[in-house]
Amino acid sequence: MRNAVLALILAGLPAVAVAQDDALETCAQTEAWFNLAVDSRKMGEPKRTVQTTMRDEMDRAAADQLVEFVYALPEGQLTHAVGAMARQQCEGL
Structure with a gap:
């Protein structure tokens, strides 16, 4: 179930040119975004604050x-590991 949810989230992330280097860069960025959200939550940041920060980086819905x-x-x-899993899912798309 968790992998299915991750796949849906990743599908909404900004698309990049088909070049493999660009795809790998996008997947690395995806990992960084998930890690940022994880770290923010662990530090006690309110969900709304993290949403606002992430909306500056990507599509609002994503x-x-x-x-x-x-x-x-x-x-x-x-x-x-959440970010690593997101990257793995991204690279598998």
Whole structure:
């Protein structure tokens, strides 16, 4: 289920040219965005603040979905493994 949700979120992230380097760069950025959301939540940042920050970086709907996903995770899962999983999903698309 979690992978399906991640795939939906990743599908809403900005598309980049088809060049492989660009795709890898996009996936690295995706990992960074997920890690930022995870770190922000762990530091006690309100969800709305994180949504606003993420909306400056990406499409509003994608930002909201990403933040909702991270804020729905149990605290024990708030690690950079979330970002790594997002990157893995991105690279598989």
